[in-house]
Amino acid sequence: MTKPALDNHTALSAAQVAELRHYYYQMVLMRRFEERTNEMYVKAKIGGYCHLNLGEEATIVGLMAALKPEDYIFTNYREHGYILARGVAPGPIMAELFGRETGVSGGRGGSMHLFDVSKGFMGGYAIVGGQVPLAVGAAYALRYQEQPGVVVAQMGDASTNIGAFYESLNLAKLWKCPVLFFIVNNGYGMGSTVEMGSSEPDLWKKGASFRVHGEQVDGTDVLAVRDAVRRLRDHAEATGEPAILDVVSFRFRGHSVIDADRYRDAEEVRQGREQHDPLRHYATWLQDHALADDAWFATLAEQVEREVQEAIDFANAGPDPKIEDIFTYMYASPVPNTPGPEAARRLL
Amino acid sequence: MTTITYRQALNSTLGEELERDPKVLLMGEEIGIFQGSYRITEGLLQRFGPKRVVDAPIAEEGFVGVAIGAAMLGLRPVVEIMTINFILVAIDQVVNHASKIHYMFGGQVRVPLVIRTPSGGTGQLAATHSQSFENWFAYCPGLKVVAPATPYDAKGLLRAAIRDDDPVIFIESLALYDTKGEVPDEDFVVPIGVAEVKRAGHDVTVVAYSRMTAVALQVAQRLAEEGISVEVVDLRSLRPLDRPTIIASVKKTNRAVVIAEDWYSYGVTAELAATIQEDAFDYLDAPVQRVAGLEVPLPYAKDLSAAAKPSAQSLINAIHRVLHGTRNNHG
Structure with a gap:
């Protein structure tokens, strides 16, 4: 793995140092958030399906570091880390996993359907590939209204096999929609490999028939991801040209919390965690460049531990949505002959 | 009052709504240069240009999804699906996405989208071009489904649908396009959800x-x-x-x-x-x-x-x- 050289780090401003450290903070926060999420799931505080971002911290933090406030993000259902790194507070995210009214989606969405419009985080979507045309549409609206910004269509490697992706590539290119197709390539769908599902396993080449530029980046290298996204993002914004970024990373665990991961060789997984841990890589890099020392890491670990615990406390304290409110949000424009509060009260 | 056809009611309403609100745009296959398979969009490309009247490739899942995403950011797309039989390839976008986005995300964004499409059978169009699937959409909470029978209702409901902030499936009928009826000249709407x-x-x-x-x-x-x-x-x-x-x-x-x-x-x-x-x-x-x-x-x-x-x-x-x-x- 190549790391960007940082020859003149002594010349870094305090703000630059703070930013480089902040990436590490976000990665550790994500790691601990997801580990504790796993724990809360086992304790049955969290229901449904639950997919973790463990091992993808550099991919996600690198992406978010390059995006601007005017950008929008549509993701798949493995999205806790994305909304966290986008700057949404951990408490309301954990509260959504707990199904509380204080959750980011009011307890209506759950782990796979996190949303915060104030941060341009336009949702986790759990129909594989379904979010991709939506992202193109958001980019279409930006161009239509002559607004700055781009849209990220985050997706997994296996979702590059669905038709919606190809229709999206075609439409984005035809209609000049500034979309970054951000493919998180951890080598596996659920249990099947990229090679089992894609006749073209070099996913960054999949835009070729649509004249959509594609490239690949090491998803365990936060700075490499940041720099690649920044370049493609700025180009998309300036020209309306979509692009594919194939971001290669290693999945630390099974597909979801309840997946025992029996189809992967145990030794391969052990070595993968060892060799491809983005936190370890980046911590070493920070130390090598004298940007952080043991005391800083120790303080940070304590701070993150506290923040994640506070998020859990916040989630625990939040009220459950009321049965009376079950029909709230059904329609944005009220119409007659729909069930309302009265019908909901009859459920009590 | 003026006596017009159901087709004219739809065509004039689309023109009026494009005129009224710059966020309204039309999208569909062959609706612009070809002027619509059933000529519902006749003359609108010439009047409003390709930004407002968008010819889409044969990719219903793709462009219906694009319309939903654009609606989430505040546009008001009116999509034409050439016949309801073709919407089946886009049903994931309608049922799994458009209908759920407002509710599932706690009311944070709206999806002001209209999908217009003729349903039902007429003129020996045979098995794949004569089906009625409005019940599939009427089954789905989060959607609104309207099906006008007269030029008056076609105009009033299309206006209501375009001005509504939820996804509306607007069911038309090939056999009704040439039927005539009286329609008021002034602005009026027919409320959704009222028989x-x-x-x-x-x-x-x-x-x-x-x-x-x-x-x-x-x-x-x-x-x-x-x-x-x-x-x-x-x-x-x-x-x-x-x-x-x-x-x-x-x-x-x-x-x-x-x-x-x-x-x-x-x-x-x-x-x-x-x-x-x-x-x-x-x-x-x-x-x-x-x-x-x-x-x-x-x-x-x-x-x-x-x-x-x-x-x-x-x-x-x-x-x-x-x-x-x-x-x-x-x-």
């Missing part, structure tokens, strides 16, 4: 929508000459369903026939019959009669095709059954 008694009567209620409302009105006229007084309830909206108007009518006439073009089992008539027995059971003098399509892929041959679809005659037969107490012998 209308299109003809008052006291012997039997016929509940219908879209083309079947036109059939029911013709039948009512004919039967009036035989001394049978038929009340016609035109649903206009399938979701929300205006149950109170249906029930009020049945309580008055004590007999009901429900008719729809879709297949018999699990179709719209099943919902209507269930609604009536739930809320007006004690008022019924005879079992509710259902008139619906035969359960076959619609055959091409002229006589077979006609036999498979509900007709004026099948409705008349059902009305006689409900009036004289004979049982439906539907197989």
